[in-house]
Amino acid sequence: xxxxxxxxxxxxxxxxxxxxxxxxxxxxxxxxxxxxxxxxxxxxxxxxxxxxxxxxxxxxxxxxxxxxxxxxxxxxxxxxxxxxxxxxxxxxxxxxxxxxxxxxxxxxxxxxxxxxxxxxxxxxxxxxxxxxxxxxxxxxxxxxxxxxxxxxxxxxxxxxxxxxxxxxxxxxxxxxxxxxxxxxxxxxxxxxxxxxxxxxxxxxxxxxxxxxxxxxxxxxxxxxxxxxxxxxxxxxxxxxxxxxxxxxxxxxxxxxxxxxxxxxxxxxxxxxxxxxxxxxxxxxxxxxxxxxxxxxxxxxxxxxxxxxxxxxxxxxxxxxxxxxxxxxxxxxxxxxxxxxxxxxxxxxxxxxxxxxxxxxxxxxxxxxxxxxxxxxxxxxxxxxxxxxxxxxxxxxxxx
Amino acid sequence: xxxxxxxxxxxxxxxxxxxxxxxxxxxxxxxxxxxxxxxxxxxxxxxxxxxxxxxxxxxxxxxxxxxxxxxxxxxxxxxxxxxxxxxxxxxxxxxxxxxxxxxxxxxxxxxxxxxxxxxxxxxxxxxxxxxxxxxxxxxxxxxxxxxxxxxxxxxxxxxxxxxxxxxxxxxxxxxxxxxxxxxxxxxxxxxxxxxxxxxxxxxxxxxxxxxxxxxxxxxxxxxxxxxxxxxxxxxxxxxxxxxxxxxxxxxxxxxxxxxxxxxxxxxxxxxxxxxxxxxxxxxxxxxxxxxxxxxxxxxxxxxxxxxxxxxxxxxxxxxxxxxxxxxxxxxxxxxxxxxxxxxxxxxxxxxxxxx
Numbered sequence: 001x002x003x004x005x006x007x008x009x010x011x012x013x014x015x016x017x018x019x020x021x022x023x024x025x026x027x028x029x030x031x032x033x034x035x036x037x038x039x040x041x042x043x044x045x046x047x048x049x050x051x052x053x054x055x056x057x058x059x060x061x062x063x064x065x066x067x068x069x070x071x072x073x074x075x076x077x078x079x080x081x082x083x084x085x086x087x088x089x090x091x092x093x094x095x096x097x098x099x100x101x102x103x104x105x106x107x108x109x110x111x112x113x114x115x116x117x118x119x120x121x122x123x124x125x126x127x128x129x130x131x132x133x134x135x136x137x138x139x140x141x142x143x144x145x146x147x148x149x150x151x152x153x154x155x156x157x158x159x160x161x162x163x164x165x166x167x168x169x170x171x172x173x174x175x176x177x178x179x180x181x182x183x184x185x186x187x188x189x190x191x192x193x194x195x196x197x198x199x200x201x202x203x204x205x206x207x208x209x210x211x212x213x214x215x216x217x218x219x220x221x222x223x224x225x226x227x228x229x230x231x232x233x234x235x236x237x238x239x240x241x242x243x244x245x246x247x248x249x250x251x252x253x254x255x256x257x258x259x260x261x262x263x264x265x266x267x268x269x270x271x272x273x274x275x276x277x278x279x280x281x282x283x284x285x286x287x288x289x290x291x292x293x294x295x296x297x298x299x300x301x302x303x304x305x306x307x308x309x310x311x312x313x314x315x316x317x318x319x320x321x322x323x324x325x326x327x328x329x330x331x332x333x334x335x336x337x338x339x340x341x342x343x344x345x346x347x348x349x350x351x352x353x354x355x356x357x358x359x360x361x362x363x364x365x366x367x368x369x370x371x372x373x374x375x376x377x378x379x380x381x382x383x384x385x386x387x388x389x390x391x392x393x394x395x396x397x398x399x
Numbered sequence: 400x401x402x403x404x405x406x407x408x409x410x411x412x413x414x415x416x417x418x419x420x421x422x423x424x425x426x427x428x429x430x431x432x433x434x435x436x437x438x439x440x441x442x443x444x445x446x447x448x449x450x451x452x453x454x455x456x457x458x459x460x461x462x463x464x465x466x467x468x469x470x471x472x473x474x475x476x477x478x479x480x481x482x483x484x485x486x487x488x489x490x491x492x493x494x495x496x497x498x499x500x501x502x503x504x505x506x507x508x509x510x511x512x513x514x515x516x517x518x519x520x521x522x523x524x525x526x527x528x529x530x531x532x533x534x535x536x537x538x539x540x541x542x543x544x545x546x547x548x549x550x551x552x553x554x555x556x557x558x559x560x561x562x563x564x565x566x567x568x569x570x571x572x573x574x575x576x577x578x579x580x581x582x583x584x585x586x587x588x589x590x591x592x593x594x595x596x597x598x599x600x601x602x603x604x605x606x607x608x609x610x611x612x613x614x615x616x617x618x619x620x621x622x623x624x625x626x627x628x629x630x631x632x633x634x635x636x637x638x639x640x641x642x643x644x645x646x647x648x649x650x651x652x653x654x655x656x657x658x659x660x661x662x663x664x665x666x667x668x669x670x671x672x673x674x675x676x677x678x679x680x681x682x683x684x685x686x687x688x689x690x691x692x693x694x695x696x697x698x699x700x701x702x703x704x705x706x707x708x709x710x711x712x713x714x715x716x717x718x719x720x721x722x723x724x725x726x727x728x729x730x731x732x733x734x735x736x737x738x739x740x741x742x743x744x745x746x747x748x749x750x751x752x753x754x
Contacts, residue, residue, distance in 0.1 A: 012736025261698040384401035
């Protein structure tokens with residue numbers, strides 16, 4: 001939105017969700033952006049190509065380098081995140097691969113906290129290693145262990161906040177301080193928090209990564225990933241994306257832009273439902289333990305309160321005295337949440353991490369990752385709070 | 400299950416793929432088991448799986464026997480008017496959408512259908528206008544643009560028409576209409592007309608409409624909250640002569656609105672600026688967040704002047720009689736931060752220099 005009296009950064013989050021990054025007056029005077037499906041873009045004359053190459057005009061060239069629909073969403077996400085720039089990818093994994101392939105070279109090292117999305121870990125440990133990049137994993141939240149693992153080859157410190165599925169919240173102040181002390185870049189996967197609840201850039205983090213498939217898209221009907229950061233740091237990342245080709249499609253980008261219009265409302269509701277349901281679960285006799293940053297009982301509740309506005313819709317809990325089959329029976333009794341991976345959409349989803357993501361791992365390794373057989377992860381949607389609580393109650397009490 | 404839960408789940412039941420979001424069917428025709436042996440779907444005008452899902456959701460939310468989805472609100476209205484016959488008489492509220500006025504007075508009249516306009520909030524006036532040949536009473540709840548609130552307890556609706564382009568879709572990106580019928584028989588009659596006349600919604604639009612409905616409760620609740628705050632603020636503004644909003648105690652049928660709607664009154668607010676037609680025009684042109692456009696009910700706020708825009712298709716005399724005056728400004732409150740919206744209106748009213 002171009003407006004003299006209202007710099008976008010000063011507008012409320014809801015206003016930014018609806019308007020930021022968009023042209024005030026759009027082609028054909030349409031109120032919404034059109035979907036531009038073109039794979040390639042034409043030049044008026046040879047001279048206009050030469051001008052474009054020489055002066056680096058801001059225009060489209062070929063679909064793999066960008067399209068108008070992804071650019072408008074990139075501008076909107078940058079404003080929402082409080083970042084200078086944002087680069088969109090065809091999925092969350094494509095985004096992290098695009099960033100790490102750009103920033104790391106043979107001989108470099110990267111340090112992760114050990115609670116993380118299992119595919120990010122797999123990419124680093126199994127694949128980046130083939131290109132000579134070494135990955136270290138240290139205990140989540142242990143800043144001393146992270147600092148001790150740093151050496152002259154360390155190029156990046158990586159964490160989720162909150163982590164998945166344990167919802168551990170990182171003390172971003174301490175995390176950023178380590179990076180700055182050693183001159184090492186920091187990356188936060190903020191997918192579970194979203195910029196509605198957490199602004200890592202404001203804490204001094206260099207890169208923010210989201211699976212935009214989740215809360216940003218919000219309707220479980222598109223895949224997307226994004227990296228936010230400074231223009232200078234992201235410029236080579238954008239160039240590499242043009243080579244790797246992991247760009248998102250104009251149709252998807254339109255749906256993402258549309259999903260972002262209700263971002264503030266949906267997050268407010270996810271926060272509300274998440275907190276109420278976590279409190280309900282914690283008070284239920286069938287539940288052994290609840291992992292939710294908004295609960296006082298959560299080990300990183302203090303860091304959550306320090307860094308976050310609300311705590312989103314992901315809740316993990318352990319069923320008391322249940323093996324994996326008894327736990328599965330509770331999931332199968334639920335009538336409203338559908339059984340499936342992913343999170344962040346309007347409809348609630350429920351799953352058993354041991355079955356969904358770790359079934360092939362031996363039990364010792366599962367327990368090392370903190371994945372217990374009686375663990376349930378629920379991605380709370382925006383349905384009526386009481387409907388969801390009643391459904392969980394009947395499922396817990398039926399088994 | 401409550402409204403919001405139903406909006407998300409009814410009509411989105413899993414298919415054989417397990418997809419959380421049902422697929423979009425663009426297919427125009429469907430392969431049949433044998434000659435004269437019809438499957439669930441045959442031709443997309445008669446029925447389409449994506450349309451059927453959104454129709455199921457709308458019927459559930461309306462508490463209707465069945466719903467039908469159309470390519471626009473006017474296509475839905477035209478289908479309902481298809482119930483009339485030559486010689487039928489219609490009693491209609493005088494503050495209705497300009498397009499409905501045009502359909503009744505310039506298209507339906509060709510079939511010898513006559514219309515009597517009355518103030519829709521006056522149940523006695525409606526009753527008085529009814530004649531033996533009266534086949535339909537058509538009122539808007541809430542009236543547009545004068546925000547009249549008809550006495551629905553007395554009227555007892557048989558059919559509900561929505562321009563689903565507005566709050567149902569909610570994102571200004573799909574045209575859609577819907578009819579919901581109280582009884583299976585009425586649903587059957589309307590379906591017959593829909594299938595015969597063909598104003599059906601397409602598969603892509605049905606998907607976008609369905610997607611929008613999932614956040615409708617959140618959006619309308621927020622829009623109602625913001626609109627009430629803005630209406631109250633406008634009421635105290637020196638450049639504003641009058642504010643029409645059912646949620647204001649000053650609204651002539653505020654108590655009726657409370658009985659019908661509880662504590663949410665929608666996102667539409669109409670107000671009279673002090674000045675003349677030019678003052679109202681200047682206000683509409685001076686806003687930066689409110690887009691100058693007709694339509695309403697979407698995430699982005701809009702502003703317009705009914706006399707020259709949404710209700711320009713009225714005959715000037717009928718417009719004046721209905722009370723749609725030149726100084727009227729209509730806003731559709733979106734999802735922006737209400738403080739940002741108030742600041743925008745304050746600036747626009749200042750620039751317009753209302754007397």
